[in-house]
Amino acid sequence: MSQATAGSIAASAPSDLRGLAAEVRAAGGRGTPVEVRGSGAWWTDAPQGVTLLSAAGLDTISDFNPADLVVTAGAGTRLDRLAACLTAKGAWLPLDPPGPPSRTVGGVLASGAGGPLAAHYGPARDHVLGLVVVAGDGTVVRLGGRVVKNVAGFDLAKLVIGGFGALGVIAEVHLRLRARPGADRTEMWTGSRAWAVRTSAAALAAGATPAALEILSPDLAAELGWGGGDGWVLAARAVGAGAGVAEELELIAKAAGSHSVLTAEGDDSWTVWRRVVGRWPVVLRIGAEPGSWADATALAERHVGRLLGASVTAPRGTVRVGAERCSPEVIGQLRTEAAGRNWPVTLERADAATRAAAGIYGALSPSVARLTRELKATLDPAGILAAPLLA
């Protein structure tokens, strides 16, 4: 399997929307499937017979109005560059997906990913006001808008977000921003898995609504240097006015029943989380519930074997597990058992062969699979956008 990055094997890297649309249309004409890449840091290889189309050249931040807290950026804009531009004007995009900060905004939206901040701010879809998308036949469509409330027409952008580039190529995004908070503090507590289950439940029952409430498996915590020992770690991040931050963290300390083992200011430690989780070669995202995350991690362990780590966005019950490798058969078995509990399992990351064999979404219920196929045929009539959604 090729380990080359998208940059080096991309057949084309257009620098504007027109060029991107032309490439998609040309691919359709040739009948050669394409996969889209942003930074090339997330899906690092290409399947046989597929041309890579890089969106990295569409990296203009074209419209940023700090007072309205809205920004428009090309899909190839790196998250770290975007963040620097926003920070300079007191704005903030609370979206912290796993992976290096060099990941592009388009790539992140295509994978639908959120990170720990999704606990409060939601995953990628909740930050998007509008998208400019190239459909599989090369048609450019402008979805949504640039205002924070908008119910004009069907919300087609939702399909493209989390569509991994198979339901349209993201060219440009309009994002909703927040003002940068005055205080931003994270505290960590440690204990057994049973303790973490009790603590997260108690914190939610007490009405906690921190910006992030992430539970980390011992191996992940150790790698991050967050726990020290061999315990599970609960990390709570609160942002806002200083007094409010202290109050929120106190609520969680009470649930934890102990003093925190570590305190950190700002988002540096979370950048480390993103890098470490972003190194896992296989990443599975399980959509469990707040009360069943421990079952979901145990289920993943049982099927996958040794995990590199697990990270749980407690208020949503989203469980992310990492592994060195995982066969499509194992992913299939995990999915079958998870489906029995109503948990979808998305293959966020794996090598091209595994993605193709297991499918990013896997097997869907027959009716949803039918809708997905028809949707795909609508948005990509020639089947040019190659990312393998279904098993």
Place this chain on the structure above:
Amino acid sequence: MEHASLVQELSRIVGARFVRTERAELATFASDGLPTLRRTPALVVLPGSAQEVSSVLATLSRLGVPFVARGAGTGLSGGALAESPAVLVTLTRLSRILAVDAANRRAVVEPGVVNASLSRAVAPFGLMYAPDPSSQTACTIGGNVAENAGGPHCLKYGVTSNHVLALEVALPSGAMVRLGAPGGEPWGPDFVGLFVGSEGMFGIATEITVRLVPLPAQVRTMLADYTSLRLAGEAVTAIIAAGIVPAALEMMDHNAIEMVESSAYAAGYPADAAAVLLVELDGGAAAVDADAAATKALLDRSGARTVRVARNAAEREKLWQGRKKAFGAMGRISADLVVQDAVVPRTALPDVLERIAAIGERYRLRVTNVFHAGDGNLHPNLSFDASDPDQVERVHAASDEIIRTCVAAGGTITGEHGVGLDKLAYMPLVFGPDELGLMAAVRRVFDPDELANPGKVVPTAQCREWRPWSGA
């Protein structure tokens, strides 16, 4: 299809009592609160379960009869109107809260559950359902899902689409499908996100799993009054830019204040003010104290004449009363009211409000603004008498100019009431033939025969036909 045999088939499914055919009865379903549009359905059917909804749709599909779903009929955009031969499928009998799962902060409801009754039911668990349209004592969760409804507290908490985790849907064929997962992660493409806001054109939501949020420990409400709309508009931007996220940030203009204050709902707003801002902060006690102090200081500096902070629940209720009863108060002074709905970037509020006032003057119409200022979501309300054709004509012309003004300012044609029939003609202002054609095509994925709520949202004549790949 013979009308009589359709009635018979539907009666077999739901019981004869729940098929309405009398003219007088049908007339009560002919409006959705928009005074300029009335449509009479062929008949009204009221299913009592998801299974019955499915059977009704399967029957209509077999016979090729179009249908329109209806919740409480408060939509204001004509979305819930059905014109014969279309059948109205009214969901108010599906009004059970099926489950409250406090530990997972969620509830499962039937579509006919009234918005406010859900929040009431989960309050004992320390939880609430955040989206709170001003119509919340009447409108249904199913209608909220179809419209992606918002409300005053959506500034902080997000709109309906941020609160729907999973759906059970009866497709127009009658087939049932489950979209999403109860935990809220999409299952495959984000079909839940797509369905929310689809205005009844993708099928009927028969079961809705919603996210609940904790009731805030502390709530603080304040009222600032201004001698100019512009100053009030600028204060809105200043608050948000300072990093304060109020639970609600509502504005009422002079006409609205005057109407409320001269009604039974008088809330004690300064009657001579050009505008008032109603700001609510919620959260932990310390957070609210800090944010309230910062907000008060900002308001004082923003040129507010007075800033009044409610000291207790009774005072808070009173401050909200004027906002919540504004529509009732407006209804009292004129026979009819068009509640407009559009959005502009927050910073454009002062300019756009001035332009809207000028439009009102030019068309000799009383325009009253009561709206979600923090989101830039305007509701210019036009008072008139629908029995006077000249006034109706002026209302249409003024609405048209208002919408175009908002779009020109970088905004959009609707923020929460939806397109329905009312805004159909404005869709080309914000979307081109390709986008409209794609919307129509995606709709056909769910509804190949175009039976669900036909003729709404997407202006067919303006669509480019979204063709299968031609290889060109």
